Amino acid sequence: MSIPHELNTAVSTAITAAQEAGDLPPFDLPPIIIERPRDPALGDYSCPIALRLAKAARMAPLKIAAAIAAHLPTLPYLGETAVAPPGFINFRLSEKYVQGLTDSILDAGMEYGRLHIGDGQKAQVECVSANPTGPITLGRTRGGVMGDTLARAMKAAGYHTELEYYYNDAGRQITMLGESVQIRYQQLLGQEAKLTDDHYQGAYIADLAQELYDQHGGDLINAPATTFGDYAKDKISAAQKISLARINITFDSYFNERSLYDSGKVWEALETMNQNGYVYKKDGASWFKTTIFGDDKDRVLVKSTGEPSYRMPDIAYHWDKAERGFDVVVDLFGPDHHATAPQVLMGVQALGYDTSFVHTVLHQIVSLIRDGRQVKMSTRRGTYVTLDELVDEVGADPIRYFMISRSGNSPVDFNLDLAVEKSDKNPVYYIQNAHVRCAGIFRKWAAAGLPADADKGADLSLLTHPNELAFLRKSLELSEVLEKMVTTAEPHHLAFYTYDLAAMFHPAYETCRVLHNDVDDETRHARLHFYRAAKQLFARVLDLMGMSAPETM
RNA sequence: GCCUCAGUAGCUCAAUGGAUAGAGCAACAGACUUCUAAUCUGUAGGUUGGGGGUUCGAUUCCCUCCUGGGGUACCA
Secondary structure, eight states, X not given: OOHHHHHHHHHHHHHHHHHHTTSSOOOOOOOOOOBOOSSGGGOSEEXXXXXXXXXXXXXXXXXXXXXXXXTOOOOTTEEEEEEETTTXXXXXXXXXXXXXXXXXXXXXXXXXXXXXXXXXOEEEEEOOOOOTXXXXXXXXXXXXXXHXXXXXXXXXXXXXXEEEEEEOOSSHHHHHHHHHHHHHHHHHTTOOXXXXXXXXXXXXXXXHHHHHHHHHTTGXXXXXHHHHHHHHHHHHHHHHHHHHHHTTOOOSEEEEHHHHHHTTHHHHHHHHHHHTTOEEEETTEEEEOGGGGTOSSOEEEEOTTSOBOTHHHHHHHHHHHHHTTOSEEEEEEOGGGTTHHHHHHHHHHHTTOOOTTEEEEEOOOEEEEETTEEOOOOTTTTOOOBHHHHHHHHOHHHHHHHHTSSOTTSOEEEEHHHHTOOSTXXXXXXXXXXXXXXXXXXXXXXXXXXXXXXXXXXXXXXXXXHHHHHHHHHHTTHHHHHHHHHHHTOTHHHHHHHHHHHHHHHHHHHHSOSSOTTXXXXXXXXXHXXXXXXXXXXXXXXXXXXXXXXXXO
8 A cells, every 4th residue: 555545544543543532523534635745845745634624623723733643653654743834744754764765666676656456457448549541640649658658557556457449440431441542543544533532642542552553453443442441441550550569559459340330239239229218310310319418419320321420339339348347448539539529428328337437538639840830730631740750750759758748638749859859958868868877877887897786785874865865755656646647547647757756866866976986885885776776766667658768878 | 609628937838625836948147087967056937817706725616708729510
């Protein structure tokens, strides 16, 4: 159990004990909150419960705080506990405990920060879910990085987590894809054929047509559009997987939209919604009474052509998720889906399911900045920048970092110049350089012929510099950050935390040298241990973000 | 019109209803015979869009107005 949770319990028992002793009157206990004080000088943790109890207890907050503090059980890792106006109870970790965090980090290794709040629970994160009709765009990339980062955090929190990609291999978009390739193919054969505005314009369409021509010559001239569509979607989907793998996103499962038709799930869902009284016919189409759920108008489920609208299979898909029994499902949607995401959940409710297990995470757009100016992109004209192009230009690590460097509610301005800059202005570089600096110490140590395990059994009480202690205190926060990420489904907390961690590391590196002549052997060994732990911790947090931890740069 | 996101330092953004609203960039002033200065130290910078309300306490919750982005298909 993490320290905030233990403090929570401790405060709770202290209040009960104070009440039994007659130091506090009886009252209903509101939720106890343990937080980090704004000013670290006040302590490591803080509890404002006394302020909240003032009214119910009819006592001055300061007196309540004192009564609680007097009944607190002793906890091994705590130093002093103080009561401060207007009524805070402030907790401070003992220095010995903080110094010992080096061992905690090294013992836990790549499991450091592990939580148990998700133990025994099944979770799913769904993201990207682009149609296999073109390259991965930056918007989908953002959702993918956010989703993958959340999935990593959820695994660290104990959830059995799978990352899923909903593969839209049915419907109108695939039809248009097939026709687009077919038309390009016909053009290669010198036939009169033209793309309309609804077709895909990108150069990759012509490339696919050329591939088919190279393989089959003119033999496909009478083949149906589906022949071209099936070929194109398989090729494009394979390319999408490769693109995403380049930024360390690999999916545990691909869910095919087509399977929802093959299994009859789509029509079964419609029928069930109909039986539950949520569907009616109008103008030859089947409508979903979303207004029952507060929508401003009803929505079409099946078009008058008899073809389901995109909504119908999406509902069936989420119905399937509900039946698969996940305890938590996280769905990531870009700004173009902000309106439709709630409609899908309404559908699941119309099917008789509680949808509170689904967390929809929305994010805003990504724009590229080059030379201080926004890069113009247009999906229609096919002049958008793809994930592959971005990886080619800046590499995977900056993409992973910058895509979670803002709250999903804020747009991301991806600065191409900054992303590759080798200086402290570039947060990616700044963070990774902390790991590099640690690695440098061990390289130098080995080059000097010193024993690799010299820090074994080192006297950790020599780690007394405020910069060292501040870094170690920060290291303890990882599990709290992971918990916040999981409970709020907000991955940006990890990006900020990691930056802060680096900002606490570099001052320690400047002030607490290892190999300098004026450092005595005892201190030298303790510090070597400190940097061993620091290196391990940066490897850990970088891994949680899907980034590399380089030895040199 | 309706839905949604945003409005916080010059700029880009943080801040589970708590203490003096924080970082980075930009600006200014300093620090290298260095385990790579690929960094550090310091200064300055605020009516949290306006106005109400709830609360012991509001950037945070509620109402209202203003401004900007996105969405508002029998496309996905």
